[in-house]
Amino acid sequence: MAPSNTSVTLVKHVPSGAPTLGDFKVESTNVPTKASLQDDQILVRTLYLSVDPYMRGRLTGAQDSYVEGFVPGKPLIGLGVGVIEASTSANYKEGDVVTGDQFKWESKFVSSTKGFTKIPASSGISPANYLGVLGMPSFTAYVGVVSLCKAKAGETILISAASGAVGQVAVQLAKARGLYVVGAAGSDDKVEFVKSLGADAAFNYKTCGDLSAAIKKAAPNGVDIYFDNVGGEFLDAALANMSNFGRIAGCGMISQYNATADSVYHIQNLIRIIPKRISIFGYIVSDYYAKPDYANFITEVSTMLKEGKITYKLDEVVGLENGPQGLLDLFEGKNFGKRVIKVSDAQQRL
């Protein structure tokens, strides 16, 4: 039997509400061959695929989103790490390890070189980290905490989804800068994990009762910076606890991604921004790769990583055929750390 290629395709768009397994299809297709490459293309064997909240928007079929939507009948596309198996591009050769945002959800695939970057062979860092501590969610934390909110020693920062892909780095970047760090997470295990990262206080937002009171208890002097991963009710409770000249960075509102017109949460504390002089920044990390912030991030976090000063929890789902469930879990908060799909083995360290 010839080896087959696994492929995860979208069956139909899901404009609102929760997606289900039936919205995806796991198929066996032919393995792409070197002979099929056209000019300036690469044949990539996928090592890891990234599963991220922003992918909800790509499922909707909406045309006005900031990223291209997924196309029914075609494989999902996203961030990944892989090995070049064949190349007709002068810039890539067999054995190169690459990362980028044009990874198809397939065991192996052919692509143009656009959207790929080579990982330096000398980096001494295992490939999955390029979807983790040095990846997009981690840079998202950096942009929110450092670039936008300009975190300063002695301030108090509140971080929602603090055990997640973005939150765990936000906690550590803030702690390294001398802030008082308060984290919220959705299970007692996650809360313990957040404390183990160095948070000064952490609480379980699902069992704490009144959210605003829980924030007040954990941050009795008020919140200077709120790093918002969730939106909705938590954002409202944070608004009620902000200090003068507080800053809020919003990189995602996962609590609202599956909301319908009837269930979307309505914010009532926005009026607080005036007397408290609060700034709120909505942002998308891809706008920042071309700015000096990105090089600063790579330098800072690579150094922390090599010196053992930053840890990062990966939540690895093994097997591309488990990819759809791995994605659905994320919308229900079932992941614990940054979720990746392990597609094949590197059999190597870079």
Add this chain to the structure above:
Amino acid sequence: MAPSNTSVTLVKHVPSGAPTLGDFKVESTNVPTKASLQDDQILVRTLYLSVDPYMRGRLTGAQDSYVEGFVPGKPLIGLGVGVIEASTSANYKEGDVVTGDQFKWESKFVSSTKGFTKIPASSGISPANYLGVLGMPSFTAYVGVVSLCKAKAGETILISAASGAVGQVAVQLAKARGLYVVGAAGSDDKVEFVKSLGADAAFNYKTCGDLSAAIKKAAPNGVDIYFDNVGGEFLDAALANMSNFGRIAGCGMISQYNATADSVYHIQNLIRIIPKRISIFGYIVSDYYAKPDYANFITEVSTMLKEGKITYKLDEVVGLENGPQGLLDLFEGKNFGKRVIKVSDAQQRL
């Protein structure tokens, strides 16, 4: 009969809901005399008092407000312009015209010199203007449009309450910078006035029907800057119409000041700030007087005024005894332009 002094005092705090005339008392008191001055005090004859939305907060009795609350049994205090009738301070002499935020709502009053500034005798500008085009509401417009939102030629700005004390200056500052200016106001007269200031489009928010559709019609290319004076439903509709990288400056939410816990408007479009990368700035103008922005404002607007390049509508209520009604009107949008109370005649131009 000895001349008497009119004084407007607060009867009791109004924590929420709409204040009424009965919450204020107009009294005749003794005229303060020069002989009653202690060291470093001034006796001021009030010319004009300013009536401003932020005064709602001073009526509540809340301790956590950013300005001192009014005290039951004592006169209201606010912005004003007046003439020094007597002084024991080396810095002020009889005849000096002063402005500041420590004006008591009295025909004449004695005060320390803190919170007062002399108006240059050579300015050639009539005193009421220091509560108007060169006053606090005008500087509020400058900070929002210029300092925070960094308005650039070719962008579209939406201004709510565009005929009001702040809005009319925002319209003109934006127009002078080459923006496409869309104003909203609460009557057809006000809409005409906003157009006469140079706005490219204007609409009556009370009669336009669906607010979001009205904004879309007036600003078909989307809103780059929303200058928010009102909050609530209008802010929500503006959020739905923002362009990528839009900025919102919020200096007041008058639609919500008299809201109770049950009636406060709940914002549903805040989630738009992420995909559209929107920044929202809550601010209080008093934070900006010590910054270079203030000198820049005075220079720019004085020049525009002398060159006839800026107009400003004052809404003058005559007589201190009409002060309470003048304030209550403001909360119902009955003013047309920047409201001031004329207390006495300057009988002079500066």
